[in-house]
Amino acid sequence: MSETAGRTLLRRPAFSVAEAFGGFRLWWLVLPAFLFFLAFFLVPLVSLLAISFNKTVPGVMTLTTAFTLDNFERIFTRSIYYMSILRSIGIGIVVAAIALVLGYPLAFLIAKTEHPGRNTLLMILVLSSMQLDMVIRMYGLMVLMGDTGLINSALIWSGLIHEPLPLMYNTFGVVVGLVQVTLPFMVLSLIGIIRAIHPSLEEAARSLGATRGEAFRQIVLPLSMPGILAGSLLVFALSISSYVVPALMGGWKVVVLPIHIYQQIAESGRWQFGAAVAAVLFVTSLIAVFVYHRAAVWTSGGRT
Amino acid sequence: MRDEPAVSLLFKAVAMLTLVVLLLPVVIVVLAGLNAGDYLTFPPKGLSLRWVVAFLGSATFMSAYIYSFVLALVATLISTVIGTLASLYLSRSRSGAAAALRGFFMLPVVLPGVVLGLALYIFYVATDIGLSRTFAGLLIGHVLVTCPFVIATVTASMVGFDLSLEEAARSLGASPWTAFRKITLRLIAPGISAGAIFAFIVSFGQFETTLFLTVPNHEPLPMAMYISLRYKFEPTAAAAGIFAIALVALSTVVSSRLVSLRRVFRA
Numbered sequence: 001m002s003e004t005a006g007r008t009l010l011r012r013p014a015f016s017v018a019e020a021f022g023g024f025r026l027w028w029l030v031l032p033a034f035l036f037f038l039a040f041f042l043v044p045l046v047s048l049l050a051i052s053f054n055k056t057v058p059g060v061m062t063l064t065t066a067f068t069l070d071n072f073e074r075i076f077t078r079s080i081y082y083m084s085i086l087r088s089i090g091i092g093i094v095v096a097a098i099a100l101v102l103g104y105p106l107a108f109l110i111a112k113t114e115h116p117g118r119n120t121l122l123m124i125l126v127l128s129s130m131q132l133d134m135v136i137r138m139y140g141l142m143v144l145m146g147d148t149g150l151i152n153s154a155l156i157w158s159g160l161i162h163e164p165l166p167l168m169y170n171t172f173g174v175v176v177g178l179v180q181v182t183l184p185f186m187v188l189s190l191i192g193i194i195r196a197i198h199p200s201l202e203e204a205a206r207s208l209g210a211t212r213g214e215a216f217r218q219i220v221l222p223l224s225m226p227g228i229l230a231g232s233l234l235v236f237a238l239s240i241s242s243y244v245v246p247a248l249m250g251g252w253k254v255v256v257l258p259i260h261i262y263q264q265i266a267e268s269g270r271w272q273f274g275a276a277v278a279a280v281l282f283v284t285s286l287i288a289v290f291v292y293h294r295a296a297v298w299t300s301g302g303r304t
Numbered sequence: 305m306r307d308e309p310a311v312s313l314l315f316k317a318v319a320m321l322t323l324v325v326l327l328l329p330v331v332i333v334v335l336a337g338l339n340a341g342d343y344l345t346f347p348p349k350g351l352s353l354r355w356v357v358a359f360l361g362s363a364t365f366m367s368a369y370i371y372s373f374v375l376a377l378v379a380t381l382i383s384t385v386i387g388t389l390a391s392l393y394l395s396r397s398r399s400g401a402a403a404a405l406r407g408f409f410m411l412p413v414v415l416p417g418v419v420l421g422l423a424l425y426i427f428y429v430a431t432d433i434g435l436s437r438t439f440a441g442l443l444i445g446h447v448l449v450t451c452p453f454v455i456a457t458v459t460a461s462m463v464g465f466d467l468s469l470e471e472a473a474r475s476l477g478a479s480p481w482t483a484f485r486k487i488t489l490r491l492i493a494p495g496i497s498a499g500a501i502f503a504f505i506v507s508f509g510q511f512e513t514t515l516f517l518t519v520p521n522h523e524p525l526p527m528a529m530y531i532s533l534r535y536k537f538e539p540t541a542a543a544a545g546i547f548a549i550a551l552v553a554l555s556t557v558v559s560s561r562l563v564s565l566r567r568v569f570r571a
Contacts, residue, residue: 026393030405033390033451040444041412041420044427048419051426061429102325105311105318112310120560128556129326131502133509135526136545139533140329143336143542148343150332180325187322212312241416244511244526248533258418262515265422275426278419289414 052276061271071276081260085280088256091171092239095178096232099186102179103231104224107190130184138248141177142168145249169251177249178242182235189234193227194220226295233292237285257281330549337542359543368528369544375439375524376507379446384500386447387454394455395462409455412448417512421445425516442517442524449513450503457502461495461563494562501559505552 053067075081110126113119129137144150145167152164167173197220205215243258252259257277264274311319337356341349359365390409394402412420424445428436435441465488473483511526518527525544532541 026397027401029389030393030402033386033409033455034405036386036447037409037412037451040424040427041448044423045415045420047427047430048423051430061426063430102318102322105315106322108315109311109319124556124560125323125327127560128553129330131505131509131556132330132552133511133526133529133545133548135511135529135533136333136509136548137329139336139529139542139545140332142533143332143537144329180329183322183326237414241418242512243418243515244530248530258416258512261418261422265425265516271426271429274422278416278422281416282419285414285416 048275048282049279051272052279054272056270056272059269071273072280074273075276075280080255081277084255084257084260085284087254088240088281089284091175091178091254091256092236094175095182095239096186096235098175098179099182099235100228100232103183103186104190104228107187107227108194110187111191111194126184126187130188134181134242134244135248137180138177138245141173141180142248145173145176168249169253171250171254173249174246174254174256177245178239181242181245182238185234185238186231189231190224190227193224197223230292230295233288233295237288237292240281240288241285257284333542333545334549336539337544337546339539343537343539355539355543356546358540359547362540362544364528364532365525365540365544368523368525369547371522372508372525375443375446376504379443379450379507380500380503382443383447383451383454383503384496387451387499387503388458388496390451391455391458391462395459395465396467406455406459410452413452417449417510418515420448421513421516424448424513437517437519439519439522442514442519445513445517446507446510449510450506453502453506454496454499457499457563458492458495461492461498465491498559498562501555501562505555508548508551 047063050067051061051063052071053069054064055066055068055070075085106122106126110119110122113122142149146152147164147166147168149167151167152161155161156164167176201219201223202215205219206212210218240257243262246254246256246259247262250256250259258281261274261277261281264270264277335348337359338351338353339348340352340354390405394406394409424441425436428441435444469491470483470487473487474480478486509526510524511530514524514527518524523531525548529541529544532538
């Protein structure tokens, strides 16, 4: 989250707690959290990866040392599985693009709002919509977009259509749902970088005869690129990771990776195979997050 | 050129549309929970408190709300304590290990929630340590996903912290513990409170990590609402949503008074 903040702190001279507290060592403070994460984060994650290399035996979940690539071979050779990887990635890209187009203007507006009260209000609106339970937001969307939902019943009531439009339980619904839940992350990724662009750059371009649109395209937009990249990758990673949005808005008809994982484990008891699908999802989102991190470093580097 | 507004009309229009996309589902949940009919229809049938009353007496949703509240409270308590201690180390140590650990502690946020839940589930079943589908097992998952928020918030609140204040107290004769308690802790208290609030909200609304860890017949609120949405639309769930929305809105306003939201979310 606040990587820059952490880095600024690291540059400060360290307070010698060790010497002040006698035998006390500074790193003792980090020990409880570290051990907790080691036991309940790192070890489980390694177990998940290890078991994904075991042969799939339905209903049996024992880690053995007989490692095989069977599960992964199956994922990458059967169309039902590799198509769902492609579907997840495709949906992630579309959602990132839409979130960018919708999110950039709002981020721009927040970055340019000087009035402190209005600025805080906008920030609170974005943040509370980000933090609100996704299931609750999906409830709202489903009431809006269902066959008997508000949009369809309003259109039928007004006589514009006679059959309800298929807005939900399909890919369209999943994309709308994912855009709704990821938008705040896009907006937050962009505000900082837009604010950091010095207004005089735009003014200079304008005084040299550029129109407002030209100044935006040639100055502001290129300078926002690190934020655009970071926000898009974050939204992509969040979109391919989501289970609840495709489950509700797609009604299990849009089978993306998280849905596969759940079905393998909860319905077929095929632990090893489910773990392998989870490993594929994990690695895909790790790559996105890694690139995101590089982009974020670039962003903060450009700011200071 | 200077007298034109800073933001063009097109941008303002799209920004408004984006705000509508963000807020409309929330407004609809509130309306669905307050509507008089059996289902929110167009045109609406009028307002009533019948679903709110139904929620308050509902065995499913009221107990789920309380369960989520208790779970979030305990998870927040644990992650605030271990997260604040870790933050003290992370913000003061200059070693490379601290930088690496910082990244490590942020990992549960970037890991897909379903994968984290499954990893824990597999770990519980494989080791047979009695955590599978228990409150403690679910709690561990929630501590993992909330701790990064505490660490991010507390370290951010220490950015402006002047260590010489603590040193001044020490040179005036305060013991290390007294100097820490009376100076440092007081100054970073808003950051800790804000971190705790974030942790609480994240746990309270957590669905993905919960999926594989739920205790049978003891669903947290997001899970109970999910089950209800999968099979039938109950306005009672929307009424439960109203109480959750109120909780989140209140917490965000309170935390915005405690810390700079921009700094925490790097915006």
